[in-house]
Amino acid sequence: xxxxxxxxxxxxxxxxxxxxxxxxxxTSDPSYGLFWYKQPSSGEMIFLIYQxxxxxxxxxxxxxxxxxxxxxxxxxxxxxxxxxxxSAMYFCxxxxxxxxxxxxxxxxxxxxxxxxx
Amino acid sequence: GAVVSQHPSWVxxxxxxxxxxxxxxxxxxxxxxxxxxxxxxxxxxxxxxxNEGSKATYEQGVEKDKFLIxxxxxxxxxxxxxxxxxxxxxxxxCSARDWEVSGELFxxxxxxxxxx
Numbered sequence: 001x002x003x004x005x006x007x008x009x010x011x012x013x014x015x016x017x018x019x020x021x022x023x024x025x026x027t028s029d030p031s032y033g034l035f036w037y038k039q040p041s042s043g044e045m046i047f048l049i050y051q052x053x054x055x056x057x058x059x060x061x062x063x064x065x066x067x068x069x070x071x072x073x074x075x076x077x078x079x080x081x082x083x084x085x086x087s088a089m090y091f092c093x094x095x096x097x098x099x100x101x102x103x104x105x106x107x108x109x110x111x112x113x114x115x116x117x
Numbered sequence: 118g119a120v121v122s123q124h125p126s127w128v129x130x131x132x133x134x135x136x137x138x139x140x141x142x143x144x145x146x147x148x149x150x151x152x153x154x155x156x157x158x159x160x161x162x163x164x165x166x167x168n169e170g171s172k173a174t175y176e177q178g179v180e181k182d183k184f185l186i187x188x189x190x191x192x193x194x195x196x197x198x199x200x201x202x203x204x205x206x207x208x209x210x211c212s213a214r215d216w217e218v219s220g221e222l223f224x225x226x227x228x229x230x231x232x233x
Contacts, residue, residue, distance in 0.1 A: 038226075043208055045161075045224035091160065095222075104151040104163040104212070105222065112158070 004092050004109035015081050020067070021077040021111050022091030032096040034075040035105065036066065037061055039089040048090075048096075049073060079113075087115045118176060121213050123225035130142075130201055130233055138196045138228045140167075140211030146150035152184075154205035155208040167211075168195040201232040 003026040013019045025034065036048040051059045051066045059066045067076040078084055089112050093105040130136050134219040140150055148169045153161040165186050166174040173186035183195040183205075192211075198205050210227045 014141055028166075035222075043210075043227040043229070045210060045227075047221070047223075088148075089158075102152070104159075107153075108162070109160045109161040 002094055004091055004106055004108035005093055008072070008111045008113050009109070010112040011114065013113065015084060015115050015117050016081055016091070018078060019082050019089050019113065021079070021084075021092075021113065023075045023077065023108060025036070025073050025075060025092075025094050027073075027094065027096055029096040034066070034068070035093040036075075036077045037091045037093060038086075039091060041088070045091075046060045049077065059114060082115050084115050087113060089113075121147075121211065121223045121225040123209075123228050125228060126226060127229050127231075129231045129233065132202050135197055135199045135200055136230060138209055138211075138230075140194045140196070140199075140213070140225050142192045142213045142215075142223075145213075145214070145215040147194075148191060150188060150194040150211055150213045152186060152194075152196050153210045153212070155210060155227075157208075159187065161210060164196075169194075170185055172213055201230070203232045206230055206232045 017107045032053045034051045038046040049061045049066050051058050051068045058068050063080045065078045066087045089110045091110045092108040095105050119154045124139045150167040152164045154164050155161045155223045162190050163176050164179045167188040169188045175181050189196040208227050208229050211225045214222050
């Protein structure tokens with residue numbers, strides 16, 4: 001069974017500072033994908049970044065980067081130079097590609113990030 | 118990019134009535150769509166996988182007769198909450214995968230259901 005753990009229910013960060021959102025996962029499947037989504041107060045889910053289990057390099061997308069430590073089963077999201085608009089809920093999610101079972105994502109409980117001016 | 122649209126965004130209904138939520142993939146065909154439920158300040162929980170032309174696959178603990186899912190075409194899946202009760206009040210989100218382009222999963226805007 002898959003499991004995603006986000007240990008930070010909430011975080012306050014000063015604007016322009018970098019922030020790291022923690023995510024650890026547990027799976028016995030060798031092939032999987034890790035995702036980060038942003039959910040503003042409006043409720044929509046915004047895709048941020050993806051990391052495949054076999055990717056050699058850490059994923060980066062603009063101000064977002066994923067600190068992927070496979071041996072530790074860790075996939076932390078790093079947001080550089082935070083902005084007020086970054087305030088939102090952030091969800092880490094995983095999908096395994098080994099087949100069988102549901103194909104949907106398994107989500108962590110989320111981290112509520114608040115950027116302060 | 119690919120867009121998934123949900124309708125309605127907000128719905129308020131009386132206890133005992135049924136509510137239908139639509140999920141449409143606007144510019145791609147989706148043989149598979151997913152329905153999630155999110156309680157306030159909690160994670161999204163996968164409810165079921167909607168398969169075009171066949172029965173939906175429900176997650177453990179999700180009542181099939183309560184949450185009816187129909188995937189009648191390659192661009193439309195519907196979730197019907199039957200005989201809704203206040204405990205069914207929640208935020209429901211669908212997603213669909215665009216296999217033809219990138220396999221990326223796109224989410225709808227979500228539908229907030231309030232049962233009085």
